[in-house]
Amino acid sequence: MIRSSIHLGRTLTAGALVAGLGLSSALLAPVASAHDTAIGGSITEGDVLDEFPEEITIEFSAIPRDGFNNFAVTDQATGEVLFSEEPEINERELTITTPEDQDPGDGDYMFGFQITSSDGHATRGGISFSVESGEGTASASETANGAAVDSEGAETPAEAAEEAEGMSTWMKWALAGVGVLAVIAVLAVMLAKRRGYDAE
Template identity: 50%
Template sequence: MHGYFPYFETRSITFMRILRSGLRSSAAALVAAAALATAPVAQAHDSVVGGNVVSDAPLEEFPKEITLEFSAIPREGFNTFAVTDTNSGDVIFDAEPTVDGRELTVETPEGVNPGPGHYQVGFQITSSDGHATRGSVPFDVAGQAADSSEESTTGDPVADAAQNASTPWKWIIAVGAVLAVIAVLILFAAKSRRND
């Protein structure tokens, strides 16, 4: 009977090795799962959070430069701004912006001043995560041109009223002058007949 003990002892050692190996594999799997569970969520593409054209109120004049501030620092290269007239769809100008931290800026070309209107600045940038991001920001420009044109169209109400009021008197004077001439001619003709 004692000859069987080594056999059982060997089987016991083998079982313990298998058990320890299984425990190590399970522990490794748990660590991997925990790492995945606690890994940071990938950030979304950079979005516009500010800028000199981001405003609820119209701008007083067309900006000399356009700056957009993003939620993270975009990467250099492959960045483009394009400013368009939203009414006509015409592209006013496009340029590659300079990157200064989270702010991207383009200068309006010299001589470009479309005046009052509705515009948008479209952008294509390389986000901080390396992906291309596209979008647009609308903005309005007010100014005096629209007011001046409106004034020239409507005119001066007081002057218009005075001119309209003087028009009937002009007709009355003209008709009176014609009647006076006719009366003089009739009197002259009657006098000529009496002399004959």
């Protein structure tokens, strides 16, 4: 009876130890296999920049593995991928350079990334940002100034009315003159015919 109790106690102790180890493994497993995440960089979500960046650097929570890493920038208005390339790895920081033939200008953009995490799994993510250089505002101001100049050079309604009235008077005299000439011509023709009749 005593031996059975001792055996049962040992069995329960071993079972508790195994269960404890299993629980510890379960708690530690997510930490060991956690994917690398973006924790900072030259751009962050919702940034509004004065100009499009020449370089984009993203810092990750661990050092990604080399190979199968890709960064891309998309124009959110059109959905067009402006450029895509493999980033350079410097410890936890990955960097791409904007191609020289690209000059995106103002607009809303999405920076997307796909990397191979330190645990070997693929990690994807995106960061949206905008570029507002203020050139559009300057253009609007120039347009307003141009409109002001045009308005200064434009005639007032009174001036236009006076010109129209003067033109109307001139047209009246011109038409009157044409009418007089027409009447004279008709009279001349009639007079010529009458002379012809008288001669007969």
